[in-house]
Amino acid sequence: MSDVNHVLGLGDDALITAQRLAEWSARAHELEEDIALSNIALDQLGQARLLLTLAGELEGAGRDEDALAYLRDEREFRNVQLVELPRGDFAFTMVRMLFVAGYQAELYLKLADDDADTVAARPLAEIAAKAIKEVAYHLDHSSQWTVRLGDGTEESRRRAQDAVDALWPYTFELFETHPELREGWLGRVDPVLDTATLTRPADADVTFRPRGGRDGVHTEHLGYLLAELQHLHRSHPGATW
Amino acid sequence: MRDNPLWEVFVRPRRGLSHTHVGSLHAPDADLALRNARDLYTRREEGVSIWVVPAAAITASSPQEKDAFFAPAGDKIYRHPTFYEMPEGAEHI
Numbered sequence: 001m002s003d004v005n006h007v008l009g010l011g012d013d014a015l016i017t018a019q020r021l022a023e024w025s026a027r028a029h030e031l032e033e034d035i036a037l038s039n040i041a042l043d044q045l046g047q048a049r050l051l052l053t054l055a056g057e058l059e060g061a062g063r064d065e066d067a068l069a070y071l072r073d074e075r076e077f078r079n080v081q082l083v084e085l086p087r088g089d090f091a092f093t094m095v096r097m098l099f100v101a102g103y104q105a106e107l108y109l110k111l112a113d114d115d116a117d118t119v120a121a122r123p124l125a126e127i128a129a130k131a132i133k134e135v136a137y138h139l140d141h142s143s144q145w146t147v148r149l150g151d152g153t154e155e156s157r158r159r160a161q162d163a164v165d166a167l168w169p170y171t172f173e174l175f176e177t178h179p180e181l182r183e184g185w186l187g188r189v190d191p192v193l194d195t196a197t198l199t200r201p202a203d204a205d206v207t208f209r210p211r212g213g214r215d216g217v218h219t220e221h222l223g224y225l226l227a228e229l230q231h232l233h234r235s236h237p238g239a240t241w
Numbered sequence: 242m243r244d245n246p247l248w249e250v251f252v253r254p255r256r257g258l259s260h261t262h263v264g265s266l267h268a269p270d271a272d273l274a275l276r277n278a279r280d281l282y283t284r285r286e287e288g289v290s291i292w293v294v295p296a297a298a299i300t301a302s303s304p305q306e307k308d309a310f311f312a313p314a315g316d317k318i319y320r321h322p323t324f325y326e327m328p329e330g331a332e333h334i
Binding site: 141 | 267272280281284
């Protein structure tokens with residue numbers, strides 16, 4: 001599973017996640033959380049850099065991480081739609097982090113295991129092995145907050161439940177490439193929601209399951225995100241600090 | 242979130258050393274205080290163990306009592322081991 005689009009998809013998931021989290025800088029409810037969110041954003045950005053660099057090498061067209069991050073248009077991005085939705089309130093951000101980190105934790109464990117299979121899988125396995133510890137922390141952080149918000153005040157509970165309801169349909173797209181990972185993911189996510197006294201819809205009740213991110217079909221939100229992410233590089237090519 | 246209590250953070254830099262006070266932070270409870278401490282004070286591998294203590298649980302000496310508390314020790318030079326001849330060959334004293 002080392003083809004270009006697969007690696008690109010994982011890199012784009014991490015890049016867009018990082019960008020959405022970075023939007024919290026100086027906006028979180030306390031300094032401590034501000035730093036935590038920025039740390040996690042930088043972890044995701046680090047993963048994105050490694051994955052995009054690898055995708056560029058696999059593609060063999062001379063594109064590096066910057067070319068892939070800054071010079072592709074919306075339709076060329078391969079991230080799932082879940083990560084590009086606007087950051088919402090803090091509950092929305094935490095529940096999304098729970099879903100995304102739970103997925104990345106399952107995925108990276110599997111990819112790190114693929115190491116033995118083929119030489120071609122090895123670079124991706126090495127990136128995954130490095131990322132496992134990072135996403136374990138993201139999963140812990142979002143689990144802690146989901147429980148506190150869900151099992152918190154009336155207001156925090158309402159917001160957390162709204163977030164679960166709004167985000168759940170978008171989680172199905174995560175498992176298009178690796179359907180076998182969903183069971184392990186549910187094993188991570190369901191107990192947290194339970195402890196948080198939150199409910200999620202039964203699969204049979206979810207008919208709206210947006211998809212298409214892996215094929216370059218996105219929500220209207222990604223274009224605005226990319227405009228902010230890319231405009232400096234495009235206005236001043238090669239700009240450095 | 243406005244009334245999150247204050248926690249004091251102690252980090253042990255490596256095995257065999259004591260936990261040392263490194264600063265303080267706000268958090269709603271002990272679990273999150275520990276995680277915040279990890280993010281704020283061990284970003285550069287500064288430690289292998291963290292303690293968080295509610296700041297309210299610490300009884301501190303008051304600055305006004307500084308003289309009564311500490312000054313009397315100042316002129317008791319016999320409390321310092323300076324009256325002994327150093328034995329020949331004793332190192333690291």
